[in-house]
Amino acid sequence: MKNNRVLAFTLSEVIIVLILTSIVIGLAFTVLGLVQKQMFAIQSNYNKNLEIKKFQTALWMDFNRYLTIQYNTFEDKMVLKNEIDSISYNFSKDYIVKEADTFNIQLKTKQFYFDGDLSNSNKLDAIKFTTTKAYQSQELFIFKKNDATSYMD
Numbered sequence: 001m002k003n004n005r006v007l008a009f010t011l012s013e014v015i016i017v018l019i020l021t022s023i024v025i026g027l028a029f030t031v032l033g034l035v036q037k038q039m040f041a042i043q044s045n046y047n048k049n050l051e052i053k054k055f056q057t058a059l060w061m062d063f064n065r066y067l068t069i070q071y072n073t074f075e076d077k078m079v080l081k082n083e084i085d086s087i088s089y090n091f092s093k094d095y096i097v098k099e100a101d102t103f104n105i106q107l108k109t110k111q112f113y114f115d116g117d118l119s120n121s122n123k124l125d126a127i128k129f130t131t132t133k134a135y136q137s138q139e140l141f142i143f144k145k146n147d148a149t150s151y152m153d
Contacts, residue, residue, distance in 0.1 A: 048135050055096065055103040056140050059127070062087055062098075063144045069124040071112050078124075106132040115146065 009017075063069065066080035066087065078089040089098050091110065096103040112119045113126035126143035 045136075051104055052131065052135060052138055052140070055105055056142065058098060058101065058103075059089075059140070059142045063142050069144075070122040071119075071124055072122075078127075106134060108132045108137070113143075 062080050066082045066085075068081045069078065070081075071078045076091045078091070080087050080089075087099060089096055091107065094104070094106055096105055096107070107129050109128075109130040111128040112124050113128070114123045115125065125146050126141065129140040131138045131140075
């Protein structure tokens, strides 16, 4: 007598395999979502730090390029001048505009210095900016060395 039995999986075995597979796929998508959130946070943090570095570099170059630096508290505007040219930084709540450049940086505090002391006058030789918590409360300190013309007037 021949055995006509077919070797195959039972219905309950196939259902168990499908359930286990769906659980593994569900966990994989959950982990993928967490990894994507982390990567987005890292990218956002990198972009914010890059924006701050670009702003700091622009300030450093302009501070050393222009002789006179003045800040107008009424207009919330810093103007840098020399004999030939001038440039301005306009401060807003959410961004800073320098001519055609816009820096998406939120500042918490702005302090202006002349000759080592906090300055209420128009003459400046150093600035200290503190960013908001969204930008990790970073401090930027930019200064320039004064020459004799800075003390004239």
